[in-house]
Amino acid sequence: MKEFARSLSPRSIMTGSIALYAVVLVMVLFPPAYMSVSGMRNPVILGLPFVVFYYIFNAALLGVGLTVLYHVEDLRGELDERRVQEGE
Amino acid sequence: MLTVFYLIVIGILYTTRRKEVTKSFSEYAVGGRAYGPWFVAMSYVNSWWPGSTFIAFFGMAAGAGIFGFYGLAYSTLGVGLMYFLATRAWRWGAAYDLQSQPDLLGKRFDSHAVRVISSVVGVIAVFPWVVLGMQALGELFHVASGGTWSVAVSLVVGIAVIVIRQIWTVNMGMRGLIMTDMFQGIVAYGVSTLIGVIMLTGMGNSPISLSTLATVPEKFLRIPGDGGTYGPLYWFALIFTGVIGALCWPMSFQRIYTASSVRAVKASTTRTMLISGVFYTVLMLVGMAAVSVPEVAADPQGGWFTLLDKFGGTWLTGLAVVTVFAAAMGHIDGSVQVSGLQIANDIVQRPGRPLSDRQLTYIAKGSMAAFMLLATVVAFSTFNMTRLQLLAQISYQLVVQISVPLFLGIFWRGGNKYGAAAGMVLGSLVASIMTFFFPDDIPALGSLTGGIVGLVVNLVVYLVAYAVMGQTAEERVRVAEFFEAAQHPAHRVGAAAVAEPVLVASGADEVHEERES
Numbered sequence: 001m002k003e004f005a006r007s008l009s010p011r012s013i014m015t016g017s018i019a020l021y022a023v024v025l026v027m028v029l030f031p032p033a034y035m036s037v038s039g040m041r042n043p044v045i046l047g048l049p050f051v052v053f054y055y056i057f058n059a060a061l062l063g064v065g066l067t068v069l070y071h072v073e074d075l076r077g078e079l080d081e082r083r084v085q086e087g088e
Numbered sequence: 089m090l091t092v093f094y095l096i097v098i099g100i101l102y103t104t105r106r107k108e109v110t111k112s113f114s115e116y117a118v119g120g121r122a123y124g125p126w127f128v129a130m131s132y133v134n135s136w137w138p139g140s141t142f143i144a145f146f147g148m149a150a151g152a153g154i155f156g157f158y159g160l161a162y163s164t165l166g167v168g169l170m171y172f173l174a175t176r177a178w179r180w181g182a183a184y185d186l187q188s189q190p191d192l193l194g195k196r197f198d199s200h201a202v203r204v205i206s207s208v209v210g211v212i213a214v215f216p217w218v219v220l221g222m223q224a225l226g227e228l229f230h231v232a233s234g235g236t237w238s239v240a241v242s243l244v245v246g247i248a249v250i251v252i253r254q255i256w257t258v259n260m261g262m263r264g265l266i267m268t269d270m271f272q273g274i275v276a277y278g279v280s281t282l283i284g285v286i287m288l289t290g291m292g293n294s295p296i297s298l299s300t301l302a303t304v305p306e307k308f309l310r311i312p313g314d315g316g317t318y319g320p321l322y323w324f325a326l327i328f329t330g331v332i333g334a335l336c337w338p339m340s341f342q343r344i345y346t347a348s349s350v351r352a353v354k355a356s357t358t359r360t361m362l363i364s365g366v367f368y369t370v371l372m373l374v375g376m377a378a379v380s381v382p383e384v385a386a387d388p389q390g391g392w393f394t395l396l397d398k399f400g401g402t403w404l405t406g407l408a409v410v411t412v413f414a415a416a417m418g419h420i421d422g423s424v425q426v427s428g429l430q431i432a433n434d435i436v437q438r439p440g441r442p443l444s445d446r447q448l449t450y451i452a453k454g455s456m457a458a459f460m461l462l463a464t465v466v467a468f469s470t471f472n473m474t475r476l477q478l479l480a481q482i483s484y485q486l487v488v489q490i491s492v493p494l495f496l497g498i499f500w501r502g503g504n505k506y507g508a509a510a511g512m513v514l515g516s517l518v519a520s521i522m523t524f525f526f527p528d529d530i531p532a533l534g535s536l537t538g539g540i541v542g543l544v545v546n547l548v549v550y551l552v553a554y555a556v557m558g559q560t561a562e563e564r565v566r567v568a569e570f571f572e573a574a575q576h577p578a579h580r581v582g583a584a585a586v587a588e589p590v591l592v593a594s595g596a597d598e599v600h601e602e603r604e605s
Contacts, residue, residue: 017172021172024165025331028161031324035320038310041302041306044302051309055161056160059365059369063361079350080349080351081350
């Protein structure tokens, strides 16, 4: 996993991240997409009518996606910068 | 219960006092840029969800079903945006010692006018929400007294409680705010989520359960615009405005500058999504499941209190009041703090009149006190006025006008100060006028809102100004240097920065410390 994360090019990571964000954006914001699930009860998933599941799923997809991105950036050592306080 | 909660908050404020608050404006404004991800995340969540989440948003789920879930969509996508601009915004903040969102815009466009306009738009937009928050506290105390206090008395008590709380907000600045946000957040979002989950499992004679959701009437599953009075673009307008508004609210953006590192900003973003997403989802599921409870159907906005009263009587009603109080307090605190900060840092301070840290801190404190005083007067004088709600709607459409120079300025080297300033002014005017005449939606435009129309005008002005006037050679060099500062962790900018602490890529020990924090 570490090797895989480190082997990725910055461009492919950025493309993948933006693509994920764009997919969620379209699913949630594009009128034909949201109108197609409006009023949909079936299939009921985890006890939730489909349209409710759809919105929770999109939120979860983005949350999980960004968490994965955070860990990938962590493995690549791209997060380790901070402002050194005076006196340190 | 409310008194105990209040005293704990005050206790936290006293135990976390630091003398250096009055010495350094950076310490006062952004807590010395010293906070780790959980603190920044909870502070973000606190400033994000007002107390009315348990009233207005809950009411939407309980009264209109899926409608309430638009809040989940826009908050997730909006907070997610922060992840993508975290590195640039944080590095610029650290390199140029920026304290606020208008500070960044002023630096990006090398324009005091851009800085002042964005600051004024932000402060004006926040104001009605503080007034509404104070009035909501009045209603809360009416509930807390079991209806024995009149609405007028409850309003006086509610406002008095929050005004007294601001003494510490004003005195301690960001540090006090972040420390109490953690406690307030755990109570507001942690406790309510726990109660919601227990209710959804149907335990202990819960008035609702998850199983109700599978049988809610179909009208509660229809997205606004799918039939009914709204057009098909209403849902888009609501969510889109929320997504881009997420980083336009001064409180949101300032969270980047309280963070100790890029890691802290990014980690706090993912944690904000987690806390906020789980809390809001559970609250909406509870609200939607409650459509079958007749008392909630009769008054959806009071549904949170009604449900908890049915579930656990007086004790749980008290807990419901405390959760809403904690959320309301966190939101008002954050709004007052950032408004005072922006007035001092971006409006009073001018290029020809730089102020010392001590002066800035005193002006910020004075501005917070004045802001709160004005909000108190307006809260009293406009109680029961529906026009105030309209002002809050206008303010939302107004604040998103900052997004054009903010987002384009961060991700694109084009544009100039003329387009940025004129775009924000014209966009705000158009948005305000359109929202005044069409408070909810514009039927002729498929139910788009006034803010979207203002945004289109804003964007066109920004692009046309750049196409016509372009950038001078000097401006291109300056913008190139500005963007260069965001490319490298250790880059230093300008002679003035020599005296500042340096930026470094930290070693393993520091990473460990960051994770611990």
